[in-house]
Amino acid sequence: MQPSKSSGQPAVRQTVDRGSWTRGAVAEGFEPVAHAFSAAIQSGAALGAACTIMHRGETVVDLHGGWKDRSHESAWAADDITLVYSLTKGLTGIASAVAVSRGLFAYDEPVADIWPEFAAHGKGSVTVGEALSEQAGLAAIDFKLSLETLGDEKAICAAIARQKPNWVPGDHSGNHAYTLGWIASELIHRRDPYGRRLPQFFAEEIAGPLGVDVYLGLPDTFERDRIARIDGFGMQDLFIHHTTMPWPLTFEMCLPGTLAFRTLNNPLILEGPGALDCDEFWRIGQGAAGGMASARGLAALYNAFAEGGEKLGVTPEVMSLLTQGHRYPRKGLKDQVLTANMYYSYGFEKPFSEWEYARTSSAFGSFAVGGSLAFCDPQDSVAYAWITNKLGTGKWDDPREKLVRDAFYACLEDFS
Template identity: 85%
Template sequence: MQFRGRVSSHSSSENFDEASPTGGYVAEGFEPVAHAFQASILSGEALGAACTIIHHGETLVDLHGGWKDTSRSNRWNESDIALVYSLTKGLTGMAAAVAVSRGLFSYDEPVADIWPEFAAHGKGAVTVGEALSEQAGLAAIDFKLTLDNIGDEEAICAAIAAQKPNWTPGDYSGNHAYTLGWIASELIHRRDPAGRRLPQFFAEEIAGPLGQDVFVGLPDTFDRSRIARIDGFGMADLFIHHTTMPWPLTFEMCLPETLAFRTLNNPLVLAGPGALDNEAFWRVGQGAAGGMASARGLAALYYAFAEGGEKLGVTPEVMATLSKGHSYPCKGLKDQVLTADMYYSYGFEKPFSEWEYARTHSAFGSFAVGGSLAFCDPEDGLAYAWITNKLGTGKWDDPREKLVRDAFYACLENRS
C-alpha cells in the first residue's frame, strides 16, 4: 500500500499530502507503522526521517517524510541520504566480517601480529575481536583531531598505536566514538593484498556489489542535492531538553578532564555533533562516525547479513560468531564513556537485558547519536533502519524511533 499522509492503494509514493509531508509504502496490516512514523513528522519532533524494514525478503515498510533542511523547503525523498554518525560502526563491522571471511585476519588474532606498533603500553595481547568490541581502552586519544587532519589516517593510526590505554584492555568496554573506524581501517590496510583502507574496501566489497547508496567517504560524483542536512544540538540542549541521556554523562561531557569529554569532544569541542555535517567530513570516510546512507541502503546491507551473508561471501562461521556475540568485558558491561551498560561486539551492538531492541539475541546493529538505529536479526530474518536528520538528546530507544519499531513488531506479531 502506498502511503502519503494516509494509507492509500493508489498514487505514487512521491505524491505528498501538503499537510503531511510523508510518503512511501507499508504492506497490508502494517498501517500503524505508517501512522507512528507520521506522528513524529507532524509533531515536529523529527525534521525529516526515513525507515525501511525487510522481513524474509519482503519489504514491509519503506517510508520517508519531512524535510531535508531547516528551511523546510526541500522534502525528504525516498532515496535521500544523511550523515548517520555511529551507524557507521555497523558498516565497519560488516567490512571486518568480510575481511575475516576472506582470511585477511581472524577475530582471535592479536592486533599486534598485524600491526606491531600497536603493542605499546601493554596492548600486545589485545585481539582483533576485543579491539572491534571496544574493549581495548582506546576511546580517547591524545592526538588533537581537527577537520583539517581527520583524514590523515597514517598519523592518527600511529597515535592510536602509541596511545596508553584508558583502562586495562579487556576489563571494560567504552564507546570508541571515532577510533574504532581507524583501528579497523588499519587492520584491513595491512592485510589486504591491494592495500586498501576501509572506505575503498567497503565501497568495493559491500556497498558496490549490493548496489546501495551507503558510503564511508562520499564520492565527488554523488548528487549533493540528495543529502538531508543535520539539525543538531549544542551542549546547553543536553540540559534544557534532557531526555534519556544519563545525567552523569551529561555532566562529564562538560568537564575537560573526564574520559567522556576527551572521547566525544575531540574534535567537536562543545560545538555539538551537527558540526560534522559538512563537505570535508563527508569526504573523509571516518569509519566510526562519518557514514552517509539512505534508510533503504542500510536495510539492504543488513538484510544481506540477515539472510546469512552469502551475497558478500561472509562464511557461516563468521555469521555464527556475530550472532553469538563477543564475550563480555571482565568487569561487566558498564560503558566507561557513556556511563551506562552497553554490549559492544565485533563492530556492532548486541541486545542485552537493558536494551532488547530485537526479538532474538542473534541481532546485531548500531545506534547513533540523535536517535538513528539500524540492525539485522538473522534468526528472525529481519533488517531494520530508521534514520533522522533532527538529532535527539537521548541514548538508545529514541522515542520517535521506538514508536515506529514497537508498532512494527506489534503488527508482525498479529500477522504471525
C-alpha cells in the first residue's frame, strides 16, 4: 500500500499509545518508526521529544513522548512547543526565500546596495546569497550581547555593519550562530514596504497563513504551560559525555580569543545553551537561535517547500536555487567556527558527502545544538521534523534522532 496521495487514498493511520513513552499515530507500514522513537524515551536518552514526518503531502509519522521538564510531572503533548535553537536558521531561510520571491531583494544582489553601511572593512561585494550562506565572515562580532541587549536590533545591526570580517568573505564559511538572523532581518526591514523586521514578517507572511505553531518572538498570549523546557548541558559535559563533537571545537569553545569562543560564548559565556531557555529570550524572536516551534508546525512549514513552495508564493526560480544550493566557498567547506566541514546555503544546511541526511541532494533544512533536525526533500516529497528538550552533546546525526530517521527511510524504501 502506498502511503501517499498518489495511491488515491489517504494513509491508513495506526494509533500509538505507549503511555508516557510514545503517543500519536503512524501510517500503515511505518510502525518501525514508532519503535525507534520510543527507544530514546524509554532509555532516558531523551527527556521528551516529538517527531512529525510528511510524505507526498500526507502525515505518515506524528509522535510525541516523554516529559516537558525534569520534574517528570507533565507529559509532552502533541502540540507542545520548545526552543529549537539553530532550527531557527531554517525559518530565516524560509522567510528570505519568500522575500526574494516577492522581489524585495535578490540572492545575487550586494548587501551594501540594500544596506550601505555594511560595506565597511571590505564587505562591499558580499552578496545576499553569500551572507545567508554564512560566508560573510561575521560569525563573531565585537558587540557585547546579553539578554538585555539581544533585542536591540538597531544597535546590533549597526555593529554588524561596522564589523571587520573574521575571514575574507567568500573564502570560507562558518557558523553565524546569532548574526545570520540579524542580517536577514535588516535586509527585510530595509526593503519591506511596511518596514517589518524578521519576526513580524515571518508571523504575518509565513506562520500565520499556514496556521502553524512556529514563532519568532513568542506572543504574550501563548500559553506557557505548552512549552517543553530545555534540559541543557554545561561545558564540562562536552568533555565528560563527549560524543561526535569535534575535539578541536570542544577545546576552542573554552579558550578565550578563539573564533569558536567569540562566536558561541557571546552571550552565554560558558553557561551552556540551556541558559537561553527563558521568557526574556522567547519573546525576542532572535532569527538564528530563538525560534519556538512544535514538530507538527515545522513539518508543515517544510512540507510547503516539499510541495514546491506555491502555498507561500515561492517562485520556481527560487526553489531551483534552494534545491541546487549556493556555490561552495572558494577554499572549501571547512567551517571556520565548528572546525568541521559543513555546507551552508541560503539560510539552510544542504547534504554533502560527509553528511547525507536525506536521500537526495535537493534537500535543505537545519540542525540544532542538542540534536534536533528539520528539513524538506522536494525530490523525495519529504518534510521531516524531530525536536527534543534534552540537549545531546553531538555535532549532527544525534543517535536518538538518527535512529528515527533511519527507520523512516527504511520504511520508505518498501514503497519506492
